[in-house]
Amino acid sequence: MTRHWLQSQMLRIMRRNVLTYLFLCIALMQSMDAFSQVEKTKSEADQAFIDERYTDAILLYEEILSQEYVSAEIHYNLGNAYFKAGQIAPSILNYERALKPPRRMTIFNSILNWPI
Numbered sequence: 001m002t003r004h005w006l007q008s009q010m011l012r013i014m015r016r017n018v019l020t021y022l023f024l025c026i027a028l029m030q031s032m033d034a035f036s037q038v039e040k041t042k043s044e045a046d047q048a049f050i051d052e053r054y055t056d057a058i059l060l061y062e063e064i065l066s067q068e069y070v071s072a073e074i075h076y077n078l079g080n081a082y083f084k085a086g087q088i089a090p091s092i093l094n095y096e097r098a099l100k101p102p103r104r105m106t107i108f109n110s111i112l113n114w115p116i
Helices: 003-050 054-066 072-084 088-099 103-112
Strands: none
Touching: 003 054, 003 072, 054 072, 072 088
């Protein structure tokens, strides 16, 4: 191997690492913004539930889930809101969803268990 070839390979690897780092930083900033919006909506939904405005709470929890934010807590709270609103079937469905791990987490755990 020549010295020039080795240097070019090292430079290529460094460029790839810098690009990966930049991509991850941008993705992290976007997810933090989305997370803050979810937290705001969740606090509004929680307050609606406390104020016994169950229909509003249901709409807000459903809005969170429509943003592809999957959480056992959100499904549990949604189940409670449906139950308090007298809608038993959707409450049971959301209680069951709260017990089941999200699909992404299942995939993540299977990746972690891959042999290296």
